[in-house]
Amino acid sequence: MIPTRRTLLAVAVATLLPLTACGGGSGSSGSSSSAGGTYTFWDPYPQFDASSDWGKRVSACGTAAGVKLKRTAYDTTDLGNKALLAAQQGNAPDVMLVDNPVVSTLVEAGILNKTGDLGLDTASIQKNVIGAGTIDGASYGVPIGANTLALYYNKKVLSAAGVDPASVRDWASLTAALKKVKAAGKKGITFSAINTEEGSFQFLPWFWGAGGDLTKLDSAGGVAALTLWKQWVDAGYAPKDVLQNTQTTSWQEFATGDYAFSENGTWQLGNADKAGFPYGVVNIPGRTGGSAPVPTGGEFVTVPVQKDSSRYDVSKKIVTCLTSATNLLATDTTLMYVAPTAAVQAEQVKKNAELKPWVAAVAAARGRTSGGLGTKYPTISQPMWTAVQAALSGGRSPQDALDTAQAAARKG
Amino acid sequence: MSPALRRRLTTLVFVLPLLVYLVAFYVYPLYRNLDLSLRDYTVRSFVAGDAPFSGWDNFRTVLDDPTFGPAMRHTMVFTFVSIAFQYVIGLALAVFFNRHFRLSTVLRALFLIPWLLPLIVSASTWSWMFNSESGVVNHLLGTVGLAPVGWLTSPDWALTAVIVANIWIGIPFNLVILYSGLQNIPGELYEAAALDGAGAWQQFRRITFPLLRPVSAITLLLGLVYTLKVFDLIWIMTKGGPGDASSTLATWSYQLGFGTLLPKFGPGAAVGDILILIALVFGLLYIRVQRRQEA
Numbered sequence: 001m002i003p004t005r006r007t008l009l010a011v012a013v014a015t016l017l018p019l020t021a022c023g024g025g026s027g028s029s030g031s032s033s034s035a036g037g038t039y040t041f042w043d044p045y046p047q048f049d050a051s052s053d054w055g056k057r058v059s060a061c062g063t064a065a066g067v068k069l070k071r072t073a074y075d076t077t078d079l080g081n082k083a084l085l086a087a088q089q090g091n092a093p094d095v096m097l098v099d100n101p102v103v104s105t106l107v108e109a110g111i112l113n114k115t116g117d118l119g120l121d122t123a124s125i126q127k128n129v130i131g132a133g134t135i136d137g138a139s140y141g142v143p144i145g146a147n148t149l150a151l152y153y154n155k156k157v158l159s160a161a162g163v164d165p166a167s168v169r170d171w172a173s174l175t176a177a178l179k180k181v182k183a184a185g186k187k188g189i190t191f192s193a194i195n196t197e198e199g200s201f202q203f204l205p206w207f208w209g210a211g212g213d214l215t216k217l218d219s220a221g222g223v224a225a226l227t228l229w230k231q232w233v234d235a236g237y238a239p240k241d242v243l244q245n246t247q248t249t250s251w252q253e254f255a256t257g258d259y260a261f262s263e264n265g266t267w268q269l270g271n272a273d274k275a276g277f278p279y280g281v282v283n284i285p286g287r288t289g290g291s292a293p294v295p296t297g298g299e300f301v302t303v304p305v306q307k308d309s310s311r312y313d314v315s316k317k318i319v320t321c322l323t324s325a326t327n328l329l330a331t332d333t334t335l336m337y338v339a340p341t342a343a344v345q346a347e348q349v350k351k352n353a354e355l356k357p358w359v360a361a362v363a364a365a366r367g368r369t370s371g372g373l374g375t376k377y378p379t380i381s382q383p384m385w386t387a388v389q390a391a392l393s394g395g396r397s398p399q400d401a402l403d404t405a406q407a408a409a410r411k412g
Numbered sequence: 413m414s415p416a417l418r419r420r421l422t423t424l425v426f427v428l429p430l431l432v433y434l435v436a437f438y439v440y441p442l443y444r445n446l447d448l449s450l451r452d453y454t455v456r457s458f459v460a461g462d463a464p465f466s467g468w469d470n471f472r473t474v475l476d477d478p479t480f481g482p483a484m485r486h487t488m489v490f491t492f493v494s495i496a497f498q499y500v501i502g503l504a505l506a507v508f509f510n511r512h513f514r515l516s517t518v519l520r521a522l523f524l525i526p527w528l529l530p531l532i533v534s535a536s537t538w539s540w541m542f543n544s545e546s547g548v549v550n551h552l553l554g555t556v557g558l559a560p561v562g563w564l565t566s567p568d569w570a571l572t573a574v575i576v577a578n579i580w581i582g583i584p585f586n587l588v589i590l591y592s593g594l595q596n597i598p599g600e601l602y603e604a605a606a607l608d609g610a611g612a613w614q615q616f617r618r619i620t621f622p623l624l625r626p627v628s629a630i631t632l633l634l635g636l637v638y639t640l641k642v643f644d645l646i647w648i649m650t651k652g653g654p655g656d657a658s659s660t661l662a663t664w665s666y667q668l669g670f671g672t673l674l675p676k677f678g679p680g681a682a683v684g685d686i687l688i689l690i691a692l693v694f695g696l697l698y699i700r701v702q703r704r705q706e707a
Contacts, residue, residue: 081670087459105674109455195653197673240544243565243654253545375455378674386655393654395567404478 038068039314042083043097044076044299045335053334061321065314069095077196080105083304087111092304094315100132100367101197101381103141103300104374112140113303118316124325129340132367133300135374141300142323145337147266148294148365149205150357155278157186157260165280170289171209171228174261178237181260188237189261190250193229193392198247199385201295201368202263203229205284207384208366209292214373214380217387217409218402224287226398230391243392265297266358267336281357283364296365298337338362376412383408442688448681458677470682477679479656479664487660487690490575490646491639497579499632502586507620509587510594520591527584535648538577539564542649564650567657574646574658578639585638586631593627594620626705633698637691661687 041058048054055071062069072093074082080102086092092111106112115122115138122130122139126146133141153165161184163177178188192202206228207214212221232238239253247264254262255275263284272279283291301322303315322331329347332339338358339345345359369377383405390401449470457463474480509520526534541548542563550560563573597620605615643662646652652659652667659667661683669680 077670080673081675084455084458084675088461101673105455108674109459111459195651195655196671240562240565244539244543244650375674378672382672389653390567390655393562393565393567393657395655395657408478 038070039065039095039311039318040093041069041071041095041097041318042079042093043071043073044079044099045097046073046075048073057322057331057334061318064321065317067314067318069318083111084109087304090307092306094303094306094311095318096302096304097144097299098141098302100143100296100298100300101369101377103133103302104135104369105378106302106304107135107140108375111304113305113312114138114140115142118303118312118319120316120319124341124343126340126342126363128365128367128370129296129298129362131370132296133302134370141302142319143340144299144301144323145328145332145335146296146298146340146362146365147337148297148358148361149202149263149265149284150294150361151189151282151284152254152262152264152268152272153280153282154254154257154260155280156257157181157184160184161186161260163260165282168282168285170285171287174285175228175232175237178232178260179235182235182237187239187259189232189263190239190245190253190259191229191242191263192245192247192250193242193385193388194244194246195385195389196246197381197385199388200381201297202247203384203388204295204368205263205292208294209284209286211287214377214384216406217380217384218399218406221287222402223398226388226391226402229388230398233392234394243389266338266355269336269354281354283357283361291361291364294361294365295368296362298340379412380409445681445684445688448677449679449685451678453677455675458675463678466678470678471685474679474682474686479659482656483659483661483664483683486571486658487640487662487687489571490578490642490660491636493575494578494582494639495632495635497575498582498586498635499628501579502583502631503590503624503628505583505587506590506594507616509591520587523587524584526581527588531581531644532648534581535577535645538573538580539649542573542577565654567654570650570654570658574649577649578642578645581645582635582639586635589631590624590627593624597623629701629705630698633694633701636694637698640691640694641687661690 039062041062043058045054050056050059050071058071059069076099079096079098083092083096083098083102083106087106087109098106103112120142122142125143129143129146130139133139133143151168155165158165158177158181161177161181163180168174168177181188193199203225206225207222210221210224210228212225213219216222229238233240233242241253242250245253251262251264251268251271253259254264255271257275257277284294286292301319303312303319306312321327325341325343328339328341328344331337332344332348333351338355339348345355345362348355349359368381369375373380386408387396387398387401387405390396390404391398395401396404450465450467451457451463452466452469453463505523509516544550544560544562544565547563549563553560561569563569601619601623602615605619610618641662642660643666646658646660646663647666650658651671652663656664665680665683665687667680668676668683
């Protein structure tokens with residue numbers, strides 16, 4: 001091409017335009033209709049840098065879609081607020097991975113596209129996993145994988161105390177096991193009852209395992225679950241600092257090797273191998289036996305609304321690249337998640353038999369915002385974790401604390 | 413252009429950067445906060461920007477909330493107890509270091525460490541020390557035969573624990589300002605007092621303390637405004653818990669706005685407004701005191 005004055009001008013304008021657009025703090029702008037350009041991608045995995053497997057997967061999916069994908073990682077709790085602010089400023093990212101209970105909030109804010117409108121295929125995804133991102137029958141994201149909670153146990157501590165892990169089938173037998181462990185001079189169980197969403201997440205298996213209903217926090221089932229936890233803390237089966245424990249610090253306590261059980265998630269499997277003692281995993285028992293329903297964890301890949309809808313084609317390619325049946329195995333192995341489709345789960349178990357109890361747990365899991373709760377869930381969860389804190393710290397009785405919580409939840 | 417107008421314009425140009433700074437970083441955020449607190453924001457209207465004006469509704473919600481009473485009480489207890497201890501200990505240390513003994517400069521520098529550490533470091537360290545299972549504080553209590561205390565896990569102790577940590581952090585500030593105040597007291601006064609037979613305590617009561625009053629007033633008032641808004645320390649140590657046993661207006665405001673999956677911007681901003689109002693009262697008090705001293 002001969003550089004005429006006009007082309008020079010065009011080049012100058014083209015280089016200046018993205019600059020001025022970047023001044024608004026946005027990355028999602030740039031030349032719109034042309035192929036190529038930069039697309040933005042947000043996720044809640046600050047622990048993975050660009051050189052990690054996950055970082056490489058993301059940029060590879062950008063390259064495959066013919067664009068440069070600029071990835072930014074935020075803290076989980078931060079991401080939802082950042083997304084709202086970005087949407088308000090009109091510079092939401094092209095593709096965003098968000099924690100599943102946040103999806104309904106973002107849908108309420110009107111900033112997510114339906115997967116159906118984008119032409120994304122979600123037919124093979126397990127119903128209970130995609131449930132958290134389904135509002136009024138339409139899904140607003142594709143689960144990248146699922147994780148959930150189960151009980152890790154320390155084989156050494158249990159055998160020293162004469163407890164057979166197979167005997168743990170309901171609450172009574174679990175409490176009996178904890179009693180034996182304590183009598184043998186070891187510590188019972190660690191979990192997280194912190195006053196954040198993590199605390200509610202960890203409480204739900206017990207709450208649901210007793211037949212609790214999130215719309216009636218103070219029902220008999222809920223009170224029974226809170227009484228169980230309180231009884232453990234009061235009897236010294238669980239440490240007092242569960243009130244401050246995040247799931248990470250609770251895991252660190254278990255990793256000392258002093259504790260018999262830890263309620264924790266799939267994501268600790270890597271650390272469990274490093275813990276230096278033999279461990280096993282059992283599903284969290286329901287009050288009278290069977291596996292308790294556990295809450296689904298894990299993120300959804302979403303496509304926020306853009307002014308320039310021509311960007312969706314590339315965004316769709318990126319989402320498909322991350323979540324297609326062929327790529328899910330690699331993605332979920334990287335993230336240590338259970339895949340959201342039965343076919344990929346079977347492959348995962350074939351490769352790693354340890355995942356078997358987790359696949360079963362995911363199959364029995366419920367979304368926190370499922371069942372029509374949607375954005376009502378956050379207004380229930382906050383009073384619930386406050387009630388757990390009030391009861392465990394000894395301030396209130398479980399019934400009293402949950403009565404207050406229900407009153408607060410009803411007000412919204 | 414007349415010279416007078418010219419001069420006016422020149423002054424304006426000089427003042428302009430400051431004005432721009434004040435508007436951009438003080439006036440506008442304050443206006444936005446007030447606006448947030450007077451509108452009925454949902455996540456949808458926050459994004460769309462069409463939240464309806466709702467007058468004092470958010471304030472009414474906040475004042476009716478069962479958390480308001482305890483949060484207000486905790487804020488006041490936290491602020492005043494912190495200030496009292498910070499001031500007394502800071503003053504004692506300042507008087508102590510004023511004697512210029514060997515290594516006094518080194519020691520004084522060491523006392524500044526709490527001030528230099530990033531708050532996340534000191535707050536995390538305190539929360540480890542106060543840990544009810546493996547904390548060093550309970551371990552020390554155990555060695556002298558006392559029962560362990562649930563510093564951060566018992567509703568009776570959580571507020572005490574965060575106050576203790578905050579006092580530790582605030583001492584250097586008091587020490588530095590009071591120490592510099594002491595330097596300004598002429599040494600002859602002490603010599604004269606000693607000749608008149610005044611003991612150490614009398615010297616402190618009759619000379620040091622009265623002459624330090626202007627500096628003390630400023631230290632206390634600045635401390636008040638600083639302590640009122642302490643958020644990070646409490647959030648890192650207890651998140652306002654257990655329950656709401658250590659929640660203050662600052663942590664509650666954050667909790668409302670950002671602490672749950674569904675932000676309540678309006679009430680959160682309303683709590684922020686109340687906090688600003690309280691700080692403003694103290695700020696005005698400070699200006700008044702300062703004016704009286706200058707006069």
